[in-house]
Amino acid sequence: MMAKFRAIPEGFMTVGEVAKKMGVTVRTLQYYDKEELLSPSAESEGGRRLYTDKDLIMLHQIISLKSLGFSLKDIKGRLNSLKTPAEVANALTEQADDIRQKIAQLQTSLSEIEQLKVEVLQIQTVDFKKYADIIVNLQMKNDSYSLIKSFDDDTLDQIRSRFDKKSGQDFMDRLNRVSDQIVELQKENVPAESEQCQQVVQEYWTLITEFTNGDMTMLPKLMEVGNIDTATNAWEEKQKIVNSYLEPALQVYFSRLGTNPFEEV
Structure with missing residues (x-):
């Protein structure tokens, strides 16, 4: 149950303060609350939504997973309770694994772009059909993509x-x-x-x-x-x-x- 306070006690932050600290908009935080993704831990008697440091950690999880391309629905199912050091460590491990996977994907994309650039310069003429064939081959991890330019x-x-x-x-x-x-x-x-x-x-x-x-x-x-x-x-x-x-x-x-x-x- 959400705690209620007459005033804003020490250790609690308003939605505006959290938004400023974490570089998100107030509207985003209100949307996360509405979707029950991240609800504030407390509320003042005046109806102001109040967040704690733990909420900030949860928000960091959400922002990190969102930047990796997860949908809000996926993120909702991945958020940990963060009640013990082991749970916090487990959450960070999962995030680290997700980031490593994303790095690998980005590395592959970078490699594909660099290889396509080489092929584009070798073909000498602008040929989008051929570029498309090379891209498909690169995505298939097909080393024989260099054949395409020869056909x-x-x-x-x-x-x-x-x-x-x-x-x-x-x-x-x-x-x-x-x-x-x-x-x-x-x-x-x-x-x-x-x-x-x-x-x-x-x-x-x-x-x-x-x-x-x-x-x-x-x-x-x-x-x-x-x-x-x-x-x-x-x-x-x-x-x-x-x-x-x-x-x-x-x-x-x-x-x-x-x-x-x-x-x-």
Whole structure:
């Protein structure tokens, strides 16, 4: 129950004093009171709402969580009672964890902005469609985003029409998994004609067919993009290894099929 006082006793603050101390508006504090997020601990006989130092600590929690992007509804469920030192420490631990998470998110955003800036300067022309593709790839944590700038607009339009963020991520996960298998085969010097190698090559070729949707006219463009002279990042470095191992392995695969899509194109 809220305590009532004839006058404002020592240790209590009016809504205006709290607003000034904490850098918020009186209207904000009145709204928090109305929403039962932070109600003042006492009231004077004249009806003035009175706050304590504990209320200030609670308000600090609210401001901190709000700055991290939590809704008032979320904050309401996260506020601690703060009756014991352990509860205060627990509240601070939770806030610290939330802030660390936010820092990580901001660091990722900063990294994405810096990478996009590099790509924008390399593309040389203003191309918002391409920028958008790069952003989506960056958000997917897809290291192969540098490929985007190498595709022409027709190829990119085909890719956009067939893949959204979810299906694109799924495809890249499968491609990277197969690429990792190929790197391992290369390390172990597994022969191109071996059953182990041919099984992985078949899986890789299935992915290429899925990517092109069976349109073999895309193959020369893929070959051009995949021809990496000097690797500029870890993904490209891996692709160089994959490409060098795949070339003879695909020749064996196609000779067994009795057809070579590359030659036909």
